[in-house]
Amino acid sequence: MEATNQSNHAMKLYSHPMSSCSRRVRLGLEFKGLKYECINITSAGDPELLKINPMGYVPALMDGTTVVSDSFAILLYLEEKYPQHALLPKDLMRKSINYQAASIVSSSIQPLQNLVLVNYIGELVSPDEKLPWAQYHIRKGFVALEKLLGNYAGTYATGDEIYLADLYLAPQLDNGINRFKLDMTEFPLLLKLSKTYNETPSFRQILTETLQQHTDKNVLDFIKQQEA
Template identity: 80%
Template sequence: MEEGNQAMKLYSHPMSSCSRRVRLALSLKGLKYECINITSIGDPELLKLNPMGYVPALVDGTTVVSDSYAILLYLEEKYPQHALLPQNIIKKSINYQVASIVSSSIQPLQNTTLVHYIGEIVSPDEKLPWAQYHIRKGLVALEKLLVNHAGKYATGDEIYLADLYLAPQLDNAINRFNLDMTEFPLLLNLNKIYSQTPSFQQILTETLQLHKDKAFFNFIKPQET
């Protein structure tokens, strides 16, 4: 941990993939923070910081930043240790593309609130197929995108922005939505590497037990960004 760094506060939710990607970045950069888990929709403390009521929200001194992408870029600008983006412009663009695919084309369509809504307006039996369809569509694109760029990690032998987006998303696909991953050998290998990477292990392990707790999913979490 960075000596003398006043602990930041991260408003989070245990199952929020958006919050987990920020926690991974904080861990990689060695930054101290207090994780405040939001357990109810419309939490008044969170609403004071982010009127949208979404997690995550980061408080760093007098600065408040909401939305995981904005938080990650803020952390990269202010705390440059362990860069989240490579210097190579091509690899940097791949990192941006991975982040965009996960955050725009997958995560919103598997969000608990939306999945429950599909169950209400269509059928409860359609919730899982809905999520699996949209996750698979995004993973097909990611597998093709990374085939010529992956090393030990998504875009080389260092952990970058793409890995912060992929690790929670792959965990969700495999352990939460039971997606058949046989057509994604590259992504499966990355998931294995993430599970063995010390800076990722604790956060991924924390979530694993929640995946097994079916009662947990009866709680509709706050939106995440």
């Protein structure tokens, strides 16, 4: 039987609307139809978050007595415990493409555009270098993703079903296009996927929340905290 979480056992997700790492987990929870309480952290030193994740990073998930932090670890945990709406295809090659796409976003793009590092570059070199720095590293990752997905994309990143790669791509494309104003001319596939995500209700709901936050300078200041 498929595992389900009951109403008296709703999970808690410590999150923030502008955290791309949190958003990919929220998407995973939504697609699996899992009930959860979303707790938006408003301070990098929030004592409630520090109790369950001493690193003070979002996202962090509490599922009963189980605590999991780091978005990749959380999504793999959810995939094993709650198999409904699989986040990974059965085909081994397509599964590997999902892992690779997720890794490019989480390891080669997101840490280098994290505002902690971007602001440090501004302080170390010049404020004028902040945007070029972020755009350079996002573009480098997008070049790899455009090639990687070329032979596998359908309606979504690796076919006509939503999988792990899509959960990583949707928030990252939102960041690249809307927050960091990257020129997407050379990425027709990624641009097509971005349009699809924005037309898919579950993606649109979470991405729209983020777009609303982009105009809030206080939120931009807050997101200086780390995420994983």
